[in-house]
Amino acid sequence: MQQFKYPKFNQTVYQQRLTNGLLVTMLPMEGFHKTYAVLSTEFGSIDNAFVPVGKDELLTLPDGVSHFLEHKMFEKADHDAFDLFGRLGADANAFTSFTQTRYLFSTTSHLHENLDVLLDFVQDPYFTEQTVAKEKGIIGQEITMYNDDPGWRLYLGMLGNLYPNDPMRIDIAGTQESIQKITAEMLYDAYRTFYQPANMNLFIAGKLDIDQTLAWVEQNQAQKHFDTPSLPKRLAVISDPDANDVIPFRTLTMAVERPKVMVGLRGIQQLDDGKQRLLYKWRINLLLAMLFDETSANFLRLYDAGIIDDSFNYNFEIQRGFHLATFSTDTDQMEQFSDAMIQILKEAPEQLEAVKNQFEDIKHAMLGRLINQLDSPENIAVLYGGGYFDHATLLDEIEILRGIEYDELTTAIDQFIKPERLSVYQIVPPTK
Structure with missing residues (x-):
C-alpha cells in the first residue's frame, strides 16, 4: 500500500490498486465521527462516442446516457439501494458531471455494511425496457426544470458559444428528444465499457481503520468476477482544438x-x-x-x-x-x-x-x-x-x-x- 505523508497537517493518504484495477484511496481523520465514501467512474455526459467492450466499431449514444445510467443504478429487481442505505443510517446520493459519475454515502456507523451496499449496487446493473421507459418521464421532468432555470440556461448557453460543435454544449441530462432514444441495451453497453473497476476509484475519508477498511473492500471485490482490466476507447471530445469555432x-x-x-x-x-x-x-x-x-x-x-x-x-x-x-x-x-x-x-x-x-x-x-x-x-x-x-x-x-x-x-x-x-x-x- 502506498503512503503519502503531509507532515504540516499531520495527515497521511493511503492508496492501493486492487488486482481488478479499482483504485482505493483512504484518508483517516482522527477525531471525526463521520465517514464519507465516493465511488467514481470516469464516465460523463461528453463520453457518448466510444468503442464498446467486446466490439470493434464506434458506437454513438444519445445525449444523456451517463445521467440516465446514474438514475437507473439504484433500482434493482427487488429493492432500491437508497432503502438499504437508509436502514443502515447512511445518507446516499449520486451525481453526473460532464466527465464523471459519482455514487456516495456518509455515515457515522456500519461502515462495512454501507461499503458493501455501495460496491454491490454499482457493480450489479439491472435494466429492463419497462424500467427504462418509466425513467424517461422522471428525467424528462428534470430536464424541463433545468430549462426553466435562467442561471443554468446562461451557463449552458455560454458552453454552446465556446464549444458549438462539441458535447458539452448539451445539458448533462440530455434533451427531451434524446432520452426517448435510450434503450436498456445502450445502458448495458455503456455500463460494461465505463464501469470496469480499472476505470473507477473509491475514495474514503473520515473515521476509519486503514487495514480493516481495505480488507473489507478486497473481500467484497474478491467475491465478484471482472474481465481483464482495460481502459475505454473514447472518441476525441473537441472537434476544433484551436477553438476557431467559438461563437462571439x-x-x-x-x-x-x-x-x-x-x-x-x-x-x-x-x-x-x-x-x-x-x-x-x-x-x-x-x-x-x-x-x-x-x-x-x-x-x-x-x-x-x-x-x-x-x-x-x-x-x-x-x-x-x-x-x-x-x-x-x-x-x-x-x-x-x-x-x-x-x-x-x-x-x-x-x-x-x-x-x-x-x-x-x-x-x-x-x-x-x-x-x-x-x-x-x-x-x-x-x-x-x-x-x-x-x-x-x-x-x-x-x-x-x-x-x-x-x-x-x-x-x-x-x-x-x-x-x-x-x-x-x-x-x-x-x-x-
Missing part, C-alpha cells in the same frame, strides 16, 4: 426580471501530466482572483458604477478534455459589463502588474479557504479529482498553491488569455 455573441429571451449576461473565455492549453494540470488550474485561479475578487479595484469600480452587484461571479473550471473561465452578473448595463470584462482580460499583463503588491495576501486568503476544507471529510472526498489529476488530493492542491510565485502568473496569461476565444451570452426579458 448570442442572446436568449426568457422570463427574467433583470437581464443576465456572461462573458466566457475558452482555453486550449493541453497538459499531459495531472500535477501540471493542477498547477495550471491554481495559477489561473490566482490570476483571476487578483483581477476580479470582491476586494479588487476592478470589482469595486464596477460595483460603484452599478454595472455589477452581489450577483457577480467568476469561475474557472478544468475537466477532462476542456477548460474555461466565466464571468457573470445580473445587470441592466449588459454592454458595459461585457466591455469591462473583455477590456480587463485584454489588459491582463498591465492589470496584474498594477496589483502585484497584493499577490501574497490573495494567495494566503485562497490557501486559508482550502485549508478550511480539511475540516470536512465530505469536502475532501467531493473535491478529489480522480485520474485526470493523477489522483491528487486536496492536500496536494494546497501544496501546489503554496508553491506558486507571482512571476508564474504571466505564464498563465500567455497560456490562457486570448481575445479571439472570448464570447458573450445574454438572457433578456421579453420586450413589453
Whole structure:
C-alpha cells in the first residue's frame, strides 16, 4: 500500500490498486465521527462516442446516457439501494458531471455494511425496457426544470458559444428528444465499457481503520468476477482544438426580471501530466482572483458604477478534455459589463502588474479557504479529482498553491488569455 505523508497537517493518504484495477484511496481523520465514501467512474455526459467492450466499431449514444445510467443504478429487481442505505443510517446520493459519475454515502456507523451496499449496487446493473421507459418521464421532468432555470440556461448557453460543435454544449441530462432514444441495451453497453473497476476509484475519508477498511473492500471485490482490466476507447471530445469555432455573441429571451449576461473565455492549453494540470488550474485561479475578487479595484469600480452587484461571479473550471473561465452578473448595463470584462482580460499583463503588491495576501486568503476544507471529510472526498489529476488530493492542491510565485502568473496569461476565444451570452426579458 502506498503512503503519502503531509507532515504540516499531520495527515497521511493511503492508496492501493486492487488486482481488478479499482483504485482505493483512504484518508483517516482522527477525531471525526463521520465517514464519507465516493465511488467514481470516469464516465460523463461528453463520453457518448466510444468503442464498446467486446466490439470493434464506434458506437454513438444519445445525449444523456451517463445521467440516465446514474438514475437507473439504484433500482434493482427487488429493492432500491437508497432503502438499504437508509436502514443502515447512511445518507446516499449520486451525481453526473460532464466527465464523471459519482455514487456516495456518509455515515457515522456500519461502515462495512454501507461499503458493501455501495460496491454491490454499482457493480450489479439491472435494466429492463419497462424500467427504462418509466425513467424517461422522471428525467424528462428534470430536464424541463433545468430549462426553466435562467442561471443554468446562461451557463449552458455560454458552453454552446465556446464549444458549438462539441458535447458539452448539451445539458448533462440530455434533451427531451434524446432520452426517448435510450434503450436498456445502450445502458448495458455503456455500463460494461465505463464501469470496469480499472476505470473507477473509491475514495474514503473520515473515521476509519486503514487495514480493516481495505480488507473489507478486497473481500467484497474478491467475491465478484471482472474481465481483464482495460481502459475505454473514447472518441476525441473537441472537434476544433484551436477553438476557431467559438461563437462571439448570442442572446436568449426568457422570463427574467433583470437581464443576465456572461462573458466566457475558452482555453486550449493541453497538459499531459495531472500535477501540471493542477498547477495550471491554481495559477489561473490566482490570476483571476487578483483581477476580479470582491476586494479588487476592478470589482469595486464596477460595483460603484452599478454595472455589477452581489450577483457577480467568476469561475474557472478544468475537466477532462476542456477548460474555461466565466464571468457573470445580473445587470441592466449588459454592454458595459461585457466591455469591462473583455477590456480587463485584454489588459491582463498591465492589470496584474498594477496589483502585484497584493499577490501574497490573495494567495494566503485562497490557501486559508482550502485549508478550511480539511475540516470536512465530505469536502475532501467531493473535491478529489480522480485520474485526470493523477489522483491528487486536496492536500496536494494546497501544496501546489503554496508553491506558486507571482512571476508564474504571466505564464498563465500567455497560456490562457486570448481575445479571439472570448464570447458573450445574454438572457433578456421579453420586450413589453
